[in-house]
Amino acid sequence: MPSIAVVAPIVIPLVAAAVIAAFGLARINLGRIPCAVGAWGSVLALLVLWLSVRATQELNLGPLGLGTSLELRIDAVGFAFAMIVAVPAAVLLTLQPRTWQEATAAIVGMAAAIAAVESGGVVLTALAGGAAATLAVVQLDTEDVKAPRPRWSVMLAAWLALSWAGVILQDRAGTAVYAAVPVASLTGAVFTLLAAAALGASGLFPWRSWPAQMWLRPSLRAAGMTIATVYPLGFYLLVRAYEMGDGKYPQPAFSVILALLGVAVALGAAIRAQGAATRREFLGEVVPGLGGFALMAIALGTPLGLVAGILTLAAAAAMTACLALLPDRAGIATLVAIAAAVGLPPGLAFGARLLGLEAAFEAGVPIGLVGLVGAATWVVWIVAAARAIGLRAPSGHAAAETFPRVALAIAAVTVVAGPAAAAFQSGFANPAQSEVMTGSNSGSVAGGLVSVDTVSTVLPALTLFVPLLLIALLLYAFAGASLVRSQPRPALFALPGWGVGERIRELVRAARVPDQYRSLLDLRAVEAAAAGGKPVLWAAALVALGFAATR
Numbered sequence: 001m002p003s004i005a006v007v008a009p010i011v012i013p014l015v016a017a018a019v020i021a022a023f024g025l026a027r028i029n030l031g032r033i034p035c036a037v038g039a040w041g042s043v044l045a046l047l048v049l050w051l052s053v054r055a056t057q058e059l060n061l062g063p064l065g066l067g068t069s070l071e072l073r074i075d076a077v078g079f080a081f082a083m084i085v086a087v088p089a090a091v092l093l094t095l096q097p098r099t100w101q102e103a104t105a106a107i108v109g110m111a112a113a114i115a116a117v118e119s120g121g122v123v124l125t126a127l128a129g130g131a132a133a134t135l136a137v138v139q140l141d142t143e144d145v146k147a148p149r150p151r152w153s154v155m156l157a158a159w160l161a162l163s164w165a166g167v168i169l170q171d172r173a174g175t176a177v178y179a180a181v182p183v184a185s186l187t188g189a190v191f192t193l194l195a196a197a198a199l200g201a202s203g204l205f206p207w208r209s210w211p212a213q214m215w216l217r218p219s220l221r222a223a224g225m226t227i228a229t230v231y232p233l234g235f236y237l238l239v240r241a242y243e244m245g246d247g248k249y250p251q252p253a254f255s256v257i258l259a260l261l262g263v264a265v266a267l268g269a270a271i272r273a274q275g276a277a278t279r280r281e282f283l284g285e286v287v288p289g290l291g292g293f294a295l296m297a298i299a300l301g302t303p304l305g306l307v308a309g310i311l312t313l314a315a316a317a318a319m320t321a322c323l324a325l326l327p328d329r330a331g332i333a334t335l336v337a338i339a340a341a342v343g344l345p346p347g348l349a350f351g352a353r354l355l356g357l358e359a360a361f362e363a364g365v366p367i368g369l370v371g372l373v374g375a376a377t378w379v380v381w382i383v384a385a386a387r388a389i390g391l392r393a394p395s396g397h398a399a400a401e402t403f404p405r406v407a408l409a410i411a412a413v414t415v416v417a418g419p420a421a422a423a424f425q426s427g428f429a430n431p432a433q434s435e436v437m438t439g440s441n442s443g444s445v446a447g448g449l450v451s452v453d454t455v456s457t458v459l460p461a462l463t464l465f466v467p468l469l470l471i472a473l474l475l476y477a478f479a480g481a482s483l484v485r486s487q488p489r490p491a492l493f494a495l496p497g498w499g500v501g502e503r504i505r506e507l508v509r510a511a512r513v514p515d516q517y518r519s520l521l522d523l524r525a526v527e528a529a530a531a532g533g534k535p536v537l538w539a540a541a542l543v544a545l546g547f548a549a550t551r
Contacts, residue, residue, distance in 0.1 A: 024100030039090035071120030076431035088321035109135035113229035122166035130159035150210035158200030202234030206268035215284030224324030258299035266292025274384035297356035308356035328393035333408035346465035351421030419465035
């Protein structure tokens with residue numbers, strides 16, 4: 001396989017975007033066909049590149065500047081995260097109708113996200129990730145400028161922090177390439193910057209952050225694409241940090257802190273989910289909840305934890321596509337989607353969560369206590385799911401954007417994939433874990449297509465989950481549509497003051513500068529004044545600034 005082929009998963013969507021834009025400028029909307037061809041062409045290129053050799057492939061396109069090279073690489077980690085990004089994005093681009101402007105921004109954003117995970121170093125990942133975040137905001141504003149969306153400055157701040165970390169590594173170690181960074185160069189300060197970038201990029205906080213706010217928009221076209229392309233990138237940084245640290249983080253305290261934060265994210269999402277007023281509000285907490293469990297597992301610092309985290313992210317990617325296509329009305333599609341999302345047996349999320357909790361218990365004290373909280377959080381999620389079936393459905397999700405049969409098929413595949421958890425672990429997650437934890441002495445994950453063998457036990461995924469799947473099918477055959485009830489149920493509990501933070505943020509957003517002082521902070525007025533100034537004045541100011549800066 002020639003090394004230049006590494007750019008194919010990035011170039012194919014860009015070519016499709018160019019075709020869409022060219023015809024769009026000529027006032028010809030080609031519809032969803034170019035989007036589907038570009039997106040699925042990228043997925044096919046990834047499969048061919050990785051499955052044909054199953055080895056790392058690199059391409060150096062020359063210097064990027066300041067000693068940084070424009071290096072692309074596909075290895076097991078890059079392939080896993082590229083598929084997590086590309087497959088749900090391809091499903092949404094194929095089915096959801098878009099204007100040519102929205103389609104162009106969406107497919108270029110997909111290419112930027114794939115470029116971020118194919119990047120060989122920290123700096124290039126920061127540039128591509130910032131581009132993906134910017135294009136996500138462009139999509140959201142193009143679709144509906146008044147609907148909830150994350151602030152561009154907040155999303156970009158994460159990638160600026162990552163750029164800072166990359167510059168420090170480039171200055172102190174002479175390289176910011178993941179595979180070449182000396183272990184000693186990944187200091188606590190650098191890792192803090194990297195972890196802050198990861199948490200900010202994916203919105204991994206216990207309160208309602210941007211991944212949950214996206215589902216409150218009337219249309220879910222841009223919301224689904226934003227979560228599919230941007231949300232996995234923060235987890236990618238935390239996984240690559242293991243490669244730079246020779247299989248571990250700089251200090252054990254980082255693993256404890258991040259694992260605690262992960263379970264706090266999952267618990268916060270569970271509490272909001274069980275108190276949701278509408279089904280859309282509940283579904284908005286699904287991906288943050290899965291992300292919290294994934295963060296907890298990845299941060300454990302063990303091979304089993306990393307495998308469980310990647311499997312959880314795969315389930316989150318499937319649910320992103322499913323929920324974006326799910327109609328608001330109740331039905332069998334909604335029932336199966338909720339069951340798959342919260343980790344009811346025997347779905348893929350169920351198997352991944354079992355492995356994640358087992359990894360936490362194997363890690364011992366104090367992280368083992370995190371596993372106990374994670375198990376309790378899982379119970380809250382199950383209660384929230386039972387309540388969500390009877391919640392009212394909001395209006396606003398256009399029928400043209402929903403595909404119940406496709407959503408049902410994705411949810412059903414996620415459930416049926418539970419018995420194949422061992423195969424997913426062996427062929428998808430375990431190679432990525434082995435790529436970044438070559439120096440780890442904390443055990444390994446083995447097994448084949450039937451079971452997952454860990455340090456302390458064996459999970460017979462196929463022989464255990466298949467009977468559970470048959471039991472679930474029999475229960476539904478006997479109960480039928482009576483499982484889908486429309487009676488609302490009260491919330492399990494409500495924490496006093498839980499909404500105080502939300503109210504404070506709303507007050508801050510509602511704050512306004514008095515009219516008599518508003519011109520001082522009017523950037524457009526400043527820009528107009530600058531544009532209308534005398535050229536001689538600005539030339540003199542520029543000379544003075546240059547003189548002062550070079551003294």
